[in-house]
Amino acid sequence: MYEDSVPDTVRQFMAERDWQQFHTPENLAKSISIEAAELLECFQWGDADLESAKDELADVLTYCMLLADKLELDPDTIILEKLAKTREKYPVDKARGTSVKYDQL
Structure with a gap:
């Protein structure tokens, strides 16, 4: 289009x-x-x-x-950079399946 x-x-x-x-x-x-x-x-x-x-x-x-x-x-860059920071705050082994804030994991 x-x-x-x-x-x-x-x-x-x-x-x-x-x-x-x-x-x-x-x-x-x-x-x-x-x-x-x-x-x-x-x-x-x-x-x-x-x-x-x-x-x-x-x-x-x-x-x-x-x-x-x-x-x-660049939107792609800033999204990926933020995702990397968030990945550190919410490691899979602690954050999977929960919606609590990172300081409560």
């Missing part, structure tokens, strides 16, 4: 509308929070409105991608 990557397609979309001027790290972080709340609202009464959830999740992911781009961070 798209010849360019998702980030390139989003960058082009924003550039065509000259919206980058509004994309400060602060504004993008606010937008992530706002869209995450809208995503949560899809599940407010138990049964998910899947179509609305899909749209809101796309908004959250888009703003996250835009913030990473603005901060010149």
Whole structure:
């Protein structure tokens, strides 16, 4: 469907509308929070409105991608780095099957 990557397609979309001027790290972080709340609202009464959830999740992911781009961070790299830190906090032999915080393992 798209010849360019998702980030390139989003960058082009924003550039065509000259919206980058509004994309400060602060504004993008606010937008992530706002869209995450809208995503949560899809599940407010138990049964998910899947179509609305899909749209809101796309908004959250888009703003996250835009913030990473603005901060010149590679999403794959920062996710893998954070996963490595979390792996140390939650070793499999202690964390498997439990949801307690790492300092309670």
